[in-house]
Amino acid sequence: MRKGFTRRPKADEPGTPGTNYITPSGLRRLQDELRFLLTRERPAVTEVVAWAASNGDRSENADYQYGKRRLRQIDGRIRFLGKRIEAAEVVDPETPRTGQAATRAFFGATVRYANAAGVERVVSIVGTDEVDLDRNHISWMSPLGRALLKSAAGDSRVLQAPGGTEYLDVLDVCYRRISVEPFREPPGSESSSKRPSRRPIPTKEG
Numbered sequence: 001m002r003k004g005f006t007r008r009p010k011a012d013e014p015g016t017p018g019t020n021y022i023t024p025s026g027l028r029r030l031q032d033e034l035r036f037l038l039t040r041e042r043p044a045v046t047e048v049v050a051w052a053a054s055n056g057d058r059s060e061n062a063d064y065q066y067g068k069r070r071l072r073q074i075d076g077r078i079r080f081l082g083k084r085i086e087a088a089e090v091v092d093p094e095t096p097r098t099g100q101a102a103t104r105a106f107f108g109a110t111v112r113y114a115n116a117a118g119v120e121r122v123v124s125i126v127g128t129d130e131v132d133l134d135r136n137h138i139s140w141m142s143p144l145g146r147a148l149l150k151s152a153a154g155d156s157r158v159l160q161a162p163g164g165t166e167y168l169d170v171l172d173v174c175y176r177r178i179s180v181e182p183f184r185e186p187p188g189s190e191s192s193s194k195r196p197s198r199r200p201i202p203t204k205e206g
Contacts, residue, residue: 020087021107021140025180026130027088032183034081037074040191045070048190070190084129093124093175104152105173107140111148112172113157120171124178125149132181 022030045067052064093108105111110124123136125148131139138145147159151170159166185192 019089020084020127020129021091022088022127022129023108023178023180024090024092025178025182026127027085027090029180029183030081030085030088030129034078034085036183036185036191037078037081040185041189042071042074042078044189044191044193045074093178095175097175100152102175103173104150105148105170106150108175108178109148110174110176110178111151111170113148113168113170115169116167123148126178126180130178130180135179135181137178137180 049064049067049071052061052067055061055063091107093110105125107125107127110122112120112122114120121136123138123144125140125145126137128139128141130137131142140146140149143161144159147157147168148170151157151173153170153172155170157168157170159168
């Protein structure tokens with residue numbers, strides 16, 4: 001990860017292959033998920049696998065088969081998160097801007113626009129790991145994100161969307177804190193399961 005790197009990417013550049021533009025809170029969410037997987041979920045699943053392996057025939061052991069499959073999923077996610085964090089270039093929307101950088105829409109901008117019917121919408125332009133349609137967070141690489149990049153209040157933009165062509169009027173561009181939904185431990189995770197002890201229950205003789 002490029003620590004302490006805070007700038008706005010040029011909107012007419014696609015970015016270095018593999019570059020992951022992201023806001024500070026978006027990066028924090030990735031780091032929190034990676035920490036959870038490494039320190040809690042993976043050790044908990046590893047314990048299940050070890051316990052299941054001690055119970056005999058692994059080929060017909062559902063706990064063992066599930067645990068191994070879950071470990072593969074976790075390890076894949078850990079690798080993915082590691083690469084995304086390593087490629088992260090943090091762009092803070094709250095960094096003071098001057099000139100066109102303060103009035104035009106680049107990564108981290110919040111844009112208010114209206115469509116041809118006069119319906120207004122406000123969106124924030126974020127990284128691909130931060131997309132949240134419920135919060136109106138759109139990727140800078142999405143059709144809408146690309147249509148709005150470099151726009152300023154008073155500009156008109158053409159959006160080539162899968163559903164057809166739309167004409168947008170940009171009403172306002174500003175930069176403010178973008179609150180990304182924080183990482184939360186998923187329900188049903190192995191690390192949060194209230195499972196009974198996996199030690200074999202001794203049987204009484206006679």
